Amino acid sequence: MSDEQGRFAIGVIGAGMGAKPHALALQSLADSINVLGVYRRNRTELDSFCAAYGFAAAESYQALLADPRLDAVLVLTPPNAREDIVAAAARAGKHVLLEKPVERSLAAAERIVASCDAADVKLGVIFQHRFRRASKFLAEAIAEDRFGRLEAVHLVVPWWRPQQGYYDQPGRGTVAQDGGGVLITQAIHSLDLMLSLCGEVSAVTAMARTTRLHQMETEDFVAAGLEFANGAVGAMMATTANFPGGPESLTLNFAEASATLTAGNLTIQTRAGDTISEGEASQGGSGADPMAFPFDWHAAQIAEFAEAVRQNREPQSSGHTALRVHRLIEALMGSSNQARRVRI
Known part of the structure; x- marks a missing residue:
């Protein structure tokens, strides 16, 4: 496989609103990754x-x-169009890199992961927040146990999406197309990052609602208490009803320090009195323009996926790691719908 110059060869499926950062990322990776072709059903928009x-x-x-x-396909279609596309790639022996989420429901996501496992092809899922410089710095610090045991977690995703031009688009914010609202479409990035840094959540107590600011089928506001498998406790709030939108933040309280990720920037304050800063100036897609963020995080993840395929290892963000955030989202919605604490 690979093209005549030895570059990793990829095909792109889907070219809608979410394709822009991927396209810019692939342009920047042209020396090592070759886009063999792009397919979208609407020929005019494809051209x-x-x-x-x-x-x-x-x-x-x-x-x-x-x-x-x-070598692989990059699938950027809406979630409701994924299962057959991935199954066909797996049967053809092609590796798959999926835009988040894996699918609309946990059951469908599990089927996609299982089909790739059965065909022995790699499945990666786009969660570009893991590839920010600040995120990688904090992940390394946690892996090296620099700040002691994790005790408490606080996640806030205070974003904004307008009714006109966003939720008025056909299918947007519906179960049939998207699988849900703010959790599976927007906050999923921050939830995945939280899990990658903090470990599994073992139980949740949640409230999910649709505010009067939007007319939509699914939730635009969620608040929850979290219990982590490692004994830490936490709280999260996610919304697309916070005009004009602010940066997401994740605060981790360790025995010896407190670390806060705000969009792409990290501040660590140690009990010894030191302050550590790491990150980059950037927007995060928190406001009315959902694509208002750089493409270098996407480029880093696409490059890492290609490297994982060539080294025959699991990508950093795989189908199996993505199932963790799908399980969390299903538990959060289940807790709200049943008005009770739900174990995962």
């Missing part, structure tokens, strides 16, 4: 997208899969 980014348009998904040079 426009390919002209904008200099990619070739594929005649069909089947034609892409039949190309012997193809």
Whole structure:
């Protein structure tokens, strides 16, 4: 596999609103990753997208899969279109990198992960917040146990999405297309990052509601208490009803320090009186424009996925790690719907 120059060869499926950072990332990786083709059902929009980014348009998904040079597909379709696409790639022996979420429900996500496992192909899931410089710095510090035991966690995702131009789009914020609201579409990034740093959540007590600021089928506000498997406790709030939108923040309280990630920036204050800062100036897509963030995090994750395939190892953000956040989201919604504490 791979192209004539030895570059990792990828095909892109889907080219809607969420494709822009991926396209910019793939342009920046052109020396090591070759986009063999892009496929979208709407030919006019496909041609426009390919002209904008200099990619070739594929005649069909089947034609892409039949190309012997193809290593993997990057799937950027809405969640409700994923299962058959991934199954076809797995049957063809092609690795898969999926935009989050894996699918709309935990059961469907588990089926996708199982199909890739059965075909022995790698499955990666885009959670680019893990690839921010500040996130990687904190992950390394935790792995090295620099600050002692984790005791408490506080996550806030105070974002804004307007009714006009966002929730008024057909299918947006519905169970049928998206699988849910703020949890599975927006806060899933921060929830995945939290789990990657703090470990599994063992139980939740949650309230999910739709505010009067939006007319939509699913939730735009969630608050919850969290119990972690390692004994830490936590609280989270996520919303798309916080005009004009603010940066997400994750605070971890350790025995010997407190660490706060605010969008792409990290501040650590130690009990010894030291302050450590790490990060970068950036927007995070917290306001009305959901694509208002850099593409370098996407580039880092795509490059890591290609490296994982070539080294025959699991990518850092895999289908199996993504199932953890799907289980958490299902528990949060279940707790709210049943008005009780739910164990995971």
